[in-house]
Amino acid sequence: MSIKKKVSLKRYWTSWYLITLCIGLVLIGIISALWIRHTTLENRLNLMTFAAESMADRVVDGDERPFPGKEMPKMYTGREDRIDPFNYIVDLDGQVIFSDRPFGPVNDAISMSVIESESSIQKILIDETNYYLVKAPIVVDESTIGWVLMVDSEKMLTEVNQEYTQLLLFIISLGLLGWLVITILSNRLSKPIQTVANAAKQVAEGNYQIELPPERKEKEVDDLIQSFKEMTFKLEHLESLRTELLAGVTHELKTPVTSISGLLQAINDDVVTGDDAKEFIAISLKETEKMKKMVEDLLAFNQFAANVLDVNCEVQLINDVVEEAIYSWEISQDDKKIELNVHYLKNPVEVSIDPIRFQQIMTNLLNNAQQAMEDSGKISVVISDNESNVYIDVIDVGNGIPKEEQDYIFERFYRGNEKKYKVRGLGLGLSLSKMIAQAMGGDLQLLNTSSLGTTFRIHLSKISSQ
CATH class of the missing domain: 3.30.565.10 (Histidine kinase-like ATPase, C-terminal domain)
Structure with a gap:
């Protein structure tokens, strides 16, 4: 029959805790990364909307016309140089009047459906790549004369490598800290238990002079140690009593036998005769009854202890x-x-x-x-x-x-x-x-x-x- 290999308490708890911790941190990391991506995209789209509206307010001159032949105003997106959106000014027919990039895949994607959509933020597909388009109307005398469009790819809008790196470092640090804590706690728990287990082996071998750790703050561990100390003390006491009582039982049975033997020997050798002999016989019978009673008690006890003596209720x-x-x-x-x-x-x-x-x-x-x-x-x-x-x-x-x-x-x-x-x-x-x-x-x-x-x-x- 194969015997399963035993695993130490420290290794068992640290292994399972580490597995559970890793699974939990991976789930937390995935959820956190998705949340960072979502909030980053949302914040940058809001920023593009604000930039488009600001640009729409600045692209008209005194004749209330877009600046002809003038460069596009610079836009601050707060994203350093990592993201550079396409910037357009289109008329009501969707014709591109100005563009900071005359050539590119985005130019062909601008259509009347995009212009006529009521949504100021739209997600469009260009060459199998997702883009987000933000538009703001150019308004003169409460009339829309054109649109400012800003377009950028979803990849660029959600690019947060630094944040992901920080998140990864945070999760790894948290995992190492958790592993260190559970290792320390498991060691603190397993060490006194192992000490008690070793002490139990010594007690089983008849050695009651054992050393156990002092009082612990953990109530359950301290209860285990104190209970084992008390049990060891009682076992040692009972062992000494058993040795002493075995000698006592031997003495109690030996004394009447010796007394009876001496009395009968005196009668047999004619040391005593007549009434004295009868008295010796009476004493012997009394001692015999006492010894009989002790033997009966011993037999009755053994029968009860072995559950072989019935009680007729x-x-x-x-x-x-x-x-x-x-x-x-x-x-x-x-x-x-x-x-x-x-x-x-x-x-x-x-x-x-x-x-x-x-x-x-x-x-x-x-x-x-x-x-x-x-x-x-x-x-x-x-x-x-x-x-x-x-x-x-x-x-x-x-x-x-x-x-x-x-x-x-x-x-x-x-x-x-x-x-x-x-x-x-x-x-x-x-x-x-x-x-x-x-x-x-x-x-x-x-x-x-x-x-x-x-x-x-x-x-x-x-x-x-x-």
């Missing part, structure tokens, strides 16, 4: 499900120092729920609340609802969760610094509970925590009553 009244879960937890508690208060909904509300899995969530939350208060205090379970959801809040009056640990409490195998030394376990309770809640179409979140206590909230969707 059924329609239940939320008050009944919560009451049953709390009752199951209470009967397993030997210590009666915990005060548990439950606030149920006044009206029956149905939810789609797996009662057994929900009981797992409640057991984990209640056990955590009990441990946070060191086996004495008050736990409140409050059920509330709105139009679409039901909320079950588990509230304790413990010391709260430290701020630096709050972002990681739902991470697998994570255990707080205080808890890891007081309570044995794998650190899967909250992460497994969250996965179960999500599998039932809800969620589990840390609502708030402080030195006065902690509140966890379970979200569940209502069954719409129709």
Whole structure:
């Protein structure tokens, strides 16, 4: 399979911008050249009209006749020597009386149709060349006695080589300036992105000690850099936690095995007998149950993570499900120092729920609340609802969760610094509970925590009553 060659962002943007810029400048150049040509032609025709009218006023003598045998008056056209129109004086019959060029193709083109036309500016074709003719009447006592004609070719009237050169230089300069600007901007954009891409490769190789550019003025680029820095920090932190927690999990599983092995070895070697042996066996069974529970949690978590453990949801009244879960937890508690208060909904509300899995969530939350208060205090379970959801809040009056640990409490195998030394376990309770809640179409979140206590909230969707 062929792999398409990748193009750098800088080259991609500069190439496409240059193509777009060139096309745009070419179109602008063509339109500008046509506009210059049109306005130049229009201005010069107006100038010829003014010159013809001025000449008509000056070609009569005291007898009100054209100057016989006299040279034509000089005309200033403002075009230096580049344009030299044909100048004529004709009578009412179209006969040429005076001409500054007695011989030429224009002489033969003057006809009565030109004289009789009402238009003072006419476009005529002479020897397959376009000419413009401007005429002005010679008026004496309000009577027209002849015409002053000026004729010049369209090519000469629209000749503006200097303007076209200036336009070309302007367009080329604008194109170079645009290319330079987009090159600088593309480089400014692509450089930090390339730096982040290189940093991502280092992170993928396990190197979290990366250097990224400082804050940028461009908001999106700065957001990318800061987000990557934050992600790298969290990955590094989680990697260290994973290493630490793997050692912790190994220790948690190794400790009961070592304890059971030592107790059973003492019994086997007749070190202890009688009631002491029975006590050792009871301790071994208790350690076995703890280890069994940890293994079951680990297996359940892996099954949920692999999406191979089904959740069997059924329609239940939320008050009944919560009451049953709390009752199951209470009967397993030997210590009666915990005060548990439950606030149920006044009206029956149905939810789609797996009662057994929900009981797992409640057991984990209640056990955590009990441990946070060191086996004495008050736990409140409050059920509330709105139009679409039901909320079950588990509230304790413990010391709260430290701020630096709050972002990681739902991470697998994570255990707080205080808890890891007081309570044995794998650190899967909250992460497994969250996965179960999500599998039932809800969620589990840390609502708030402080030195006065902690509140966890379970979200569940209502069954719409129709």
